[in-house]
Amino acid sequence: MKSSRLAQASWTTFDWAFQPFFTLVTTFIFAPYFAAAVAPDAAAGQALWGYTQTVAGIAIALLAPVLGAVADAAGPRKPWIAALALLTFIGCGALWYAVPGLGSGGLLLMLAAVTLATIGAEFAIVFNNAMLPSLVPPQRIGVLSAIGWGVGYVGGLVSLGFVLGLFVLPEVPAFGLDKAAHEAERLSGPLSAVWLALFILPMFLFVPDQARAGISRRAAVRQGLSQLARTLRSLPAHGNVLRYLIAHMIYGDALLAIFAFGGIYARATFGWDLLTIGIFGILLNVLAMLGSFIGGVLEALAGSKTTITISLVMLILGTIGILSIGAEHVFFFFPVEAPLPDRALFDSPAERAFILCTLVLGLPFGPAQASSRSLMAKLAPPHLMTEFFGLYALSGKATAFLAPFMIGIVTDLTDDRRLGIAVVLPFLLVGLWLLSGVREDKRY
Numbered sequence: 001m002k003s004s005r006l007a008q009a010s011w012t013t014f015d016w017a018f019q020p021f022f023t024l025v026t027t028f029i030f031a032p033y034f035a036a037a038v039a040p041d042a043a044a045g046q047a048l049w050g051y052t053q054t055v056a057g058i059a060i061a062l063l064a065p066v067l068g069a070v071a072d073a074a075g076p077r078k079p080w081i082a083a084l085a086l087l088t089f090i091g092c093g094a095l096w097y098a099v100p101g102l103g104s105g106g107l108l109l110m111l112a113a114v115t116l117a118t119i120g121a122e123f124a125i126v127f128n129n130a131m132l133p134s135l136v137p138p139q140r141i142g143v144l145s146a147i148g149w150g151v152g153y154v155g156g157l158v159s160l161g162f163v164l165g166l167f168v169l170p171e172v173p174a175f176g177l178d179k180a181a182h183e184a185e186r187l188s189g190p191l192s193a194v195w196l197a198l199f200i201l202p203m204f205l206f207v208p209d210q211a212r213a214g215i216s217r218r219a220a221v222r223q224g225l226s227q228l229a230r231t232l233r234s235l236p237a238h239g240n241v242l243r244y245l246i247a248h249m250i251y252g253d254a255l256l257a258i259f260a261f262g263g264i265y266a267r268a269t270f271g272w273d274l275l276t277i278g279i280f281g282i283l284l285n286v287l288a289m290l291g292s293f294i295g296g297v298l299e300a301l302a303g304s305k306t307t308i309t310i311s312l313v314m315l316i317l318g319t320i321g322i323l324s325i326g327a328e329h330v331f332f333f334f335p336v337e338a339p340l341p342d343r344a345l346f347d348s349p350a351e352r353a354f355i356l357c358t359l360v361l362g363l364p365f366g367p368a369q370a371s372s373r374s375l376m377a378k379l380a381p382p383h384l385m386t387e388f389f390g391l392y393a394l395s396g397k398a399t400a401f402l403a404p405f406m407i408g409i410v411t412d413l414t415d416d417r418r419l420g421i422a423v424v425l426p427f428l429l430v431g432l433w434l435l436s437g438v439r440e441d442k443r444y
Contacts (some may be wrong), residue, residue, distance in 0.1 A: 002134045003134070003136070003146065003208055004206075004208070006206050007135060007207050007208060008135050008136065008144060009202075010202035010206035010207050011128075011131060011132070011135055011144070011148065011203060011207050012144075012147055012148040012151040012152075013151070013199055013200065013201075013202045013203050014081075014124075014128045014148070014153035014203045015057070015148045015149060015152030015155065016151050016152055016154065016199050017085075017086075017127070017149050017155070017195065017196045017198075017199035017200040017203070018088070018121055018124070018196060018200075019153065019155040019156040019159070019414050020066075020155060020156055020159035020160075020191070020195045020196070021088060021117060021121055021153040021196065021340055022055060022091060022121070022156065022159075022259070023156030023159060023160055023247055023285060023287060024112070024156075024160065024163065024188035024189075024191065024192050025092060025095065025117065025188055025189055025282065026114075026125060026259070027262060027263045028160060028263045028277055028278060028279070028280070028281030028284075029160075029163060029185055029274070029277075029278065030098070030185060030186075030188045030189060031182075031261075031263055031264055032263045032264050032266075032267040032268075032272075032277055033185035033186075033220075033274070034048075034049065034098065034100075034110070035048075035049060035267070035268065036064065036267060037100045037182060037185075038098050038099075038100055038102060038107065038110065039107070041121075042264075042268040042417070043411055043412070043415050043417060044412075045264065046261065046264050046265075046268070046408070046411050046417055046420060047407075047408040047409075047411045047420075048107075048111065048408070049261070049264060049404070049408075050114060050261070050372075050404035050405060050406075050407045050408030050411070051111075051404070051405065051408050052111045052114050052115055052118075052324040052404075052419075053118070053256070053404035054113045054402075054404050054405040054408070055115050056114075056118040056122070056439075057256075057402075057404065059115075059119050060119060060122050060123065060248075060326060061348070063123070066225065067123060067126065075208050075241070076209045077127040077130060077131055077204075077209055077210060078097070078127070078204055078209045080123075080124075080127045081127050081128060081200075081203075081204075083125045083198060083320075084119075084121075084123045084124035084127070085119045085120060085121075085197075086120070086201055087113075087116055087117065087119060087120030087378060088116075088120035088121045088124070088193070089120075089193045089196055089197060090113075090116065090117075090193075091113045091114065091115070091116035091117025091118075091120065091122045091189075092117050092189040092190060092192045092193035092196070092349075093190050094109070094110070094189065095110065095113055095114070095117075095188070095189025095190070095191045096186050096187065096190050097109075097111075097186075097188060097191055098110040098186055098189075099181070099182070099186070100182060101420060102228040105264040107354045117189075118271070119436055120188055126204075126392075129373055129377075129392070131209075131374070132144065132145060132148075132374075133377045133380075134208070135207070135383065136211070137251055138152075141251060141374045141377045141378065143296050143299070143300060145296075145370045145373045145377070146292050146293065146295050146296025146299065146366070146367070146370040146371070146374070147190065147292075147293075147296060147372040148370070149292040149366045149367060149369055149370040149373075150289050150292035150293045150370075151284075151408055153285050153288045153289035153292060153366060154285075154289055155195075155199070156281075156285045157193060157282060157286060157289060157375070157408075158239070158284055158286040159191070159192070160278060160281050160285060160336025161189075161282060162191075162329065163184065163191065163223065164275065164278045164279070164282075165183035165190060165301065166186055166275050167183075167187065168192075168275050168278060169275065172243075175434035183276065184274065188346045196323075200410065205239050209266040211221055212259075216279070222412050223283070229393070231391065233390075234345075235391075238381075239389070240379065240438060240439050241379045241380070241396055242437070243434060243438050244376070244379060244438045245391060245392065247431050247432075247434035247435040247438060248372055248376075248431070249431075249435065250427050250430050250431035251312055251368075251428055251431025251432065251435070252372065252431070253402060253403045253427050254315070254403060254424040254427035254428045255315070255365070255368060255369065256403070256404075257403035257407060257423070257424050257427075258315070258319065258361070258421075258424055259365070259402055260418075261404075261407060261421060262284070263277055263280075263281065265322075265417055265421055266280060266354070268384065268417055269326065269327060269354075269417070270327060270348075270351055270354070271327075274324060274361075276346075280355075282356070283358065284358060284362045284364070284365075287358070287359065287362030287363050287365075288362055288363070288365040288366045289363055289366065290365030290366075291311075291362065291363040291365060291367050292367060292370055293350070293366075294363070294367065295307050295311070295364075295366055295368075295370055295371055296367075296370065297298065297308070298367065299367070299370075299371050299374065301369075303440050304371040304374050304375035304440055305371075305375060305379065305435065305438060306438045307367050307371040308332055308367070308368055308371045308375065308435060309432065309435060309436070310364070310367070311364035311365075311368035311371070312364070312368065312428055312431065312432045312435070313365045313432070314360055314363060314364040315361060315364050315365075315368065315428055316425065316428045317360050318357055318359075318360035318361025318362075318364075319359070319361060319421075319424060319425060319428070320425070321356070321361070322354065322357045322358070322361060322421075323356030323418055323421060323422055324357075325350055325353050325354050325357065326350065326418070327348075327350055328350065329350070330349060331353070336349035336353075337347070337348050337349060355401065358413045371404055375438075375440065376388065376392045378440065380392075392418075403424060403427055406420075406423045407419070407420040407423050407424075408423075410423055
């Protein structure tokens, strides 16, 4: 099936609409602010953020395949996306109230808001992904998927530049925001909510949806759950897909953890202010955007699996490089001068080495995610696409609580942020090994 160019372009606006939540809230603005200023201290902030992602991961793991099965039975995906986007909108809007010095009750409410927004975003992605195969022929799925991720990273880049240009760089921030009260960081939540509400509209207006199945919601739930049970029982017969889902479950966990904790780790290691962490975020988004488009070309030439494999190898090397750097040493063994308090941007040797490793780490983010989505679209049975994308979400979330939980536990026990982040390396290595046995040309 092939849809119009308008429909295809409008489908990519979903990634544009949701990416500021991941860029501003969960990575570069709100998350580092939360760990540094709202939580009791940086180590506790990293641990608390890990536990928040753990709760969201468990909820998504339990419910994503169920919702996917029900949606396959009922037909349309847009009503689900609308309801889930509303959850993200509400959760993001509440983050304005995350002021420093919150008591335990207020802290719990802010963590609950982040959890709610994360659940809404991740569930909505399940249904948006399931629309992809109906928009383009199979040989174009990888290209459109990569374009979607690339457009999403552009959205994250533009929103981050918007925050820096209006609220951080000016001596007097726009709209009279108070820098001392961290209003720029807190505004990242409501800004993401408004961005989402505005830019998701083309997807609703111009992308064709599945026809209604003509059955009641209760019947759709029963039918969907019955089909899910049959699909789970039949998974052993889909051995190739099952191996891929397990591989994606493991390496996807590492991807989410790196993305969720990257800004927190960078800010805590070098004491970066909001402007520096924002510029670092712009750099990463540019790299991820370029990587997405490069990955689309590579996938068309070499296939989805090869693109994912190259991306995972780069992520492993980049993560090792990042972990080898501290404020006063690089590559584990080489001492360097500590950063000066009044230094220029990225002026210390350790910071420059960190940026160099970021080049290796940032480029494969987009290809790893885009090609994972397109490989699932190639392997899933066409008549069970949403359901299998629910299982795909399950594979990305079934243990998604595990890496953040282990990061939180290791950070708590050792009070060492580096050892906490090192947890992701075994996930990447095992996922890469499992992926090596997947055949891209088999649906069983």
